[in-house]
Amino acid sequence: MTVLTVDGLTKTFDMHVLGDTQVVGLDDVSFAVQEGEFLAVVGESGSGKSSLLKCLYRTYDPTAGRIVYHNGDDKIDLASCGDRSMMALRDDAIGYTSQFLDEIPRVPAVDVVARPLVERGTPTEDARRQARELLAALHVPEELWAAYPATFSGGERQRVNLAQAVAPKPELLLLDEPTSALDPETRNAAIDLLESYLGAETTVVGVFHNTDVVQRVADRVVVLADGSLNEVIPIAEYDGTHTSPEADSNEPLGEANGRRDR
């Protein structure tokens, strides 16, 4: 069953501060995602990977095209639905995490992770217990659980962020480089968690830079180049284009300077 149909998705940015320059983020991208599928998005920096995920989550307003989300028998176009429909979907069905933690300040890590569970009705103490299990599974040191993630290292924040995104087991999970700042061992723990914690019906669209991760988790690979869809290939035919065996450590350094990855 199809969960998501992206059709002609285009995103341009009108940069008024740069004398009305127009920047193309995505150009006529189309693909479909099946229920329970794990779709990896790869491409060079600036190829539009993050823009794609942000359009799916509506942090970016798509300029043209449709993003049809199949919610049971309902179909809703995420590119054009009202803000409140999107808010409701974010609450109930669609999760997102980016490589940068964008959490509310002064909230302890355990409560950052527990929050989406509490908001969905889990009693606070149960939610905290689940949050602690997730943080432990991601090897976040126990002494950090009560601390504020703002003071954490990049890798620690990333794991808190990932734990928060997976906690409520959303139907559709959007992951923007969830493991880019992690060492191989921790990265494996993160992938183990994705596989063990999420049910088979969870659909994932994730941006990755690491070949091993893609080959281990993905069912198909979307290759973006200059904002356009180059190809969608089954994982068996994926040869590691645009990902590196162990090159993640180079990529996040550049992006950790705060540059937005379009």
Next chain:
Amino acid sequence: MTLLDAAGLQTIYGSGCSECLTTTGDHAGTNQCEHCGSVVACANADLRVESGEVLGIVGESGSGKSSLAETLALERDPEATVAGEVAYAGHDGNLLDVDYQTRHALRTGEIAFVHQHIRDGLELEFTGGGNVAEKLLAAGWRSYEAVRERVRELFEATEIPPARMDDPTRTYSGGMQRRVQIARALATDPELVILDEPTTGLDVSVQARVLDMFRRVQREENVAAVVVSHDLGVVRLLADRTLVMRHGRIVESGLTDRIMEDPHHEYTQTLINSVL
């Protein structure tokens, strides 16, 4: 559920003329009418607040955001000419036209306002507890014990030491005075709280604690809020959706993260790029 649905809100200071709306606004680059000199503080403003939702309104000084907030809070400024429609859940007709009694009932019940200037919202010579109790008495509470108990509960919820209840409000710190205002606003379990520049006059660390407190209480009580601020950080922390105002007009609206990461309007882009 839609709590408040406002359309065509307009506030004009001055005599007003038929040209006021065409000579002011974002396209005109001013909020002052070149024909009659009237100031169009806000015009053509449409907005909706759902129950439990937080709506942010951002813009620079003079953009009209406070005028809009005051209209929604049913404040009445004799100097201003206000027009528009405000529908509110459970009430028939336009909230801007209600009689004195209904307005009083709304303002002591469903809709609470936190003034930007503490002196406009509190009697500084009264005790902190007295300022909160006054709201309860206005709403018809009569039992001394019940009022005292409720005030104590609100002090605890807003993180003011209850031991300070009987001290004059002027002896409180700025942060505590702001908390008293919020306690007073929440006293009668309103459905909607309107906060005008809630961080005015507070140190940055105090701002953070007051906003954290409000955010917690807002979620616990599931009370809807309209938060007006020139500070994007305030709106980012609290608001689900955000309106951007300039020269008396709403120039952009959307999900708060969308406004922050993908601002469309030239002014919003400048605003986002101006964050310290």
